[in-house]
Amino acid sequence: MKKPIGLITDNPELLLYLDGKLHITVLGGIKLTGFDRLKVTLKLVNTDDKLNVFRHNLDLYNSIQAEQLIEKSADALNIGTREISTAITGLTTSLEQYRSERLEAMKPKQPEKKQLSEAERKAAIAYLKNPDLLGRTKQAIGQSGIVGEETNALIAYLIYTSRTRENPLHLLCLGASGTGKTWLQEKVGELIPEEDKLEITTLSVNAFYYFGKDELKYKLLLLEDMDGAEDVLYPIRELQSKRKISKTVTLKDSKGNPKTITLQVEGPVCISGCTTREQMYEDNANRCILLYMDNSPEQDVKIMDYQRKMSAGLIDRYAEKKVREQLKNVQRLLKPVSVKNPYAPYLQLPEAVFKPRRTMLLLLLFTETITYYHQYQRELKTDEDTGEQYIETTIEDIQAAFSLLETTLLKKSDELNDACRDFFEKLKTYLKEKDTDTFYSKEVRAAFRLSPSSIGRYLYELERMGYIKIAKGSRYKGFEYKIQSWNDLENLANDAQSMVKSILENIQLVTRIPPVTQSLNGLHKMQKISGERPVTHE
Incomplete structure (x- = not known):
């Protein structure tokens, strides 16, 4: 009776492929990565003569190596080359399927979406x-x-x-x-x-x-x-x-x-x-x-x-x-819903913001996201030309966006990176408490418990940008530094706040779109416009 054909995978490190009287063992299993190769160490046995064993290491995707395996094993095991060739082809196909199944099983299972009561x-x-x-x-x-x-x-x-x-x-x-x-x-x-x-x-x-x-x-x-x-x-x-x-x-x-x-x-x-x-x-x-x-x-x-x-x-x-x-x-x-911001043409950024194009895009997208989050409080409108349904941004959304991103916009307007800015602001506070505008690095390093490399980096950056300057001293006795700019951060903040205030005032003046109002129970008052209805969620 002919023995069953197939790959036995009970032991991943010792795979067994049966094809009639030919038994092939894959020693050490196979690597699951590297789809461009299929390297294996094979042990081939003819069940009619179990003492006669042929072992070979090869890449099954390499046709030359595969042909050499077939010829040499046929001579060693006294089996026809056609029979061995068929077995090797079947083994290769089975190993490919086995590898795919293992990789699929190893993928993390995506949690099913929860059905709300x-x-x-x-x-x-x-x-x-x-x-x-x-x-x-x-x-x-x-x-x-x-x-x-x-x-x-x-x-x-x-x-x-x-x-x-x-x-x-x-x-x-x-x-x-x-x-x-x-x-x-x-x-x-x-x-x-x-x-x-x-x-x-x-x-x-x-x-x-x-x-x-x-x-x-x-x-x-x-x-x-x-x-x-x-x-x-x-x-x-x-x-x-x-x-x-x-x-x-x-x-x-x-x-x-x-x-x-x-x-x-x-x-x-x-x-x-x-x-x-x-x-x-x-x-x-x-x-x-x-x-x-x-x-x-x-x-x-x-x-x-x-x-x-x-x-x-x-x-x-x-x-x-x-x-x-x-x-x-x-x-x-x-739920997915389009957002339109009718006030977008009036939005501006502080002139000091670096890379304003991308920053403006981020501000617009963040404002739209706030609108999107309020979709249960916005009316669903329909574009008469395209049939697209959408909700609109309100002035309150813009105010919230500017308020939440105030620090981010300020940082994007600042020449100094965050770590250097924190050091500089702490330094100014420290010197104001001591009622002086000069300092030595050794004194500040001890007060702030900084490493020599850190304070050296901060002072170099501040001096390069013109926020401090060397008043006197030498590299042997130490330099005395003097603050050159005390209110730079406050000026940046004031400019940004003035700009936001001006934008909101302009929007109020030029637009005729009334803001959506909300009642105490959280439901908005509907604008009496034909064809409009609140966002519904089936």
């Missing part, structure tokens, strides 16, 4: 109709376990909300080691439904290209450490700008013939990452809204107080979890 649905809708939706969301974020970074967390939450839009926003959390950037990203990520996000610790060079074509579409991608992801910065930028990436690779078929295939991954995708090195990721940072972590002593006190309460069991973890689930349900009820 009627009570959860009603609670989420009532939440989205809250008259002070942004204020209520900020409060809930604080109640979810995020301490002292509520404004940054609200910005991140809104950015993550944009993942379902055709032009999503992207986020880069900046700060020195230990300032909580990864923690903030992780905690805000917990407010997004599991089925809509993908958390990644590290990525290899080509990792992005091996996702499924639509696997990342409308997803939130959380990169824990951008400092360890230098190799994937280019595909990240391409996903952010072009919303798709592709790569052409050469593979070999079962006969060893080369063939070309194109791997393509499509977005849009919302990308969030953390880094300590703002300058290194300038190209990526220009495509992102930047969040600067609060490293003030007051924030340290808040964090440590929360840690102590957590250790003492004084934090209601169940209440925090309940708030997180509520915010997830709110996200699940947001």
